[in-house]
Amino acid sequence: MTTPTLDQVRRAPKVLLHDHLDGGLRPQTIIDLSAEIGHALPSVGGDLTAESLGTWFREACDSGSLERYLETFDHTVAVMQTADAITRVARECVEDLVADGVVYAEVRYAPEQHVSQGLSLDEVVAAVQAGFDEGVAASGGRIVVRQLLTAMRHQARSMEIAELAIAWRDRGVAGFDIAGAEAGYPPTRHLDAFEYLQRENAHFTIHAGEGFGLPSIWQAIQWCGADRLGHGVRIIDDVTVGADGSVELGPLASYVRDKRIPLEMCPTSNLQTGAATSIAEHPIGLLTKLRFRVTVNTDNRLMSQTSMTNEMWRLVEAFGYQTSDLQWFTINAMKSAFLPFDERLAIINDRIKPEYAAL
Template sequence: MTEPIVDAAPALDFDLKRLPKVSLHDHLDGGLRPATIIELADAVGHVLPSTDPVALGQWFRESADSGSLVRYLETFDHTVAVMQTKEGLARVAREFVEDLADDGVVYGEIRWAPEQHLQKGLTLDEVVEAVQEGLDAGVAVVEESGRQIRVGQLITAMRHADRGQEIAELAVRHRYNGAIGFDIAGAEDGFLPSRFKDAFTYLAEHNFPATVHAGEAAGLESIQSALVDGRALRLGHGVRIAEDISVEFEDADQDSDDDAEDTVGMVTLGEVAGWVRDRGIALEICPSSNLQTGAIANFGEGIENHPLDMLYQLGFNVTINTDNRLMSGVTLTEEFELLVETFDYDLDDLLELTLNAAESSFLPLDEKEALVEYINDTYANLA
């Protein structure tokens, strides 16, 4: 991981929204604007819990904040329902890019599952093309405003379905039309990546990168399967890799000044955790979402118990993401603010986390280096 070039972090006395950000884990169907959902739902005759934008947004947040991944995923019934036409998909994608840019994101990888958007007769290729049309339109709007952003599609297969090979072929087929990577998502527990072993082999044979949801609702077995069967270059969430880390505390010498007894911890990484850390496999951690879905329940109830800080301090390739902006009611700026408030992170920390994401992106090397340089230069100008 590239070392930040900022020598000393200034005080965080400015709007963090100004910082250039990289978003690697952000679901298209989890980032709709409530007002857009209402308009699109009316057009297709879909019944919503509320037709008031504020109340609907609140409903999504409350429903997602249940501590259950299953119930969290149920909220997508309403967003997916309004993303079944070319017009709906293109609009959602365009607004998604605009919202990313408003959050300070300069590079975003947007994941979504084409197989969930065929209810009105569109083909897999047509839905991918519709989303790309919207993404291109969003980029154009951002550039017209004097800002810059680049985005790409992470084509996703639903892990409880049996269309992995078909979706992998779809992703490769659109590699020159916006598709930059592959993923599997949905209910993780009970659906190991090994179900898609042949599809992942196909992707590898075509030199197409994959990130795999693992280590959220399921633990080390899921992560191991993502690494072995999925050939994952990144882990979607991956937060439960911390279950393969043990910390034993022992008393240190008495402090002569205050007679208080300190403790020191001996950290031991298991084989899976060691492999992930030592090879720089990126963890796409989503702090607020992890708290909502119960992904960090084994570590404690509050955000202060999230193991991301331990992972970061131990040298894991930690990246920070939003997962689903609508359901979690967050932006990447707010996730950064949460880290500053909870773990006392400064600009050096935020820069390193951002560089981790940039270097773990699926961009070609020359474009990745240009992105890293831009981020470093922007931070340096803050000093």
């Protein structure tokens, strides 16, 4: 296979495992919904337009601080407090992913953050599912979308959210996640939820190794039993590169690679939160070369002004990846999806491989 053009990257089938619903709103939608509820949006230093608001979000997130990055969600979450608003956001999410060539997506959000106006947790999940169903139907079935229910690691509702994920398991929810600032909030605080999910034979991923190092990854895997690592970029701290170019893996890195634990890597987002200094120096390059189970993701499409096309294109530019490399990332992600095996296989054989061959 050859080095792809930007148009080929855009047309290539993509699989997205790490995307936040409240991090992917269209700026115009935020303006519309804010006007309906009287929510004050940030000053953009001029006329408020979709373009100026989008720029404000990106600049607020370019600070290099995870905490500052997370502040921007105050505005997106504020406009997602009614069933109609949540359904609109979910439907538009699917439309945008379809336009980006995504054939399978797991989209995550924290139901507990959408109940301030009286919705129940169950009603929040139902509103998201309604939007996803509308978007998938409008696409003519060109995409499969599942929910991941996230608990906030600084709160104490993880057991409740885990039970909600199980209640919705056969109705659109594929798994569970915890998110939020890592430092000071280890995943082991939510051990009861993870143990419950394991007893229920359920899938879960954990944000780990983004804002905090190896202990966070170690706890997520060895204490909590995570199926996948959300980001996991700091696993590179357990990889030593010698002066002669030789590479030695520490015990945790070896375990992650040997067990094929998927890394949900989000390159552009990592630059914004300071987890990496440039795409060319991002650990994804070495981890890919060492054949870890690397997947490529968007994290927050609004905050990073990104898409799957953009993420993959930046990797092509930085590392000279071929079409075969992009297919490898895509199949890695599909293999790692929280979807039944036969359904994963069908998407790989019926969509990903044929559409890559057609490129």
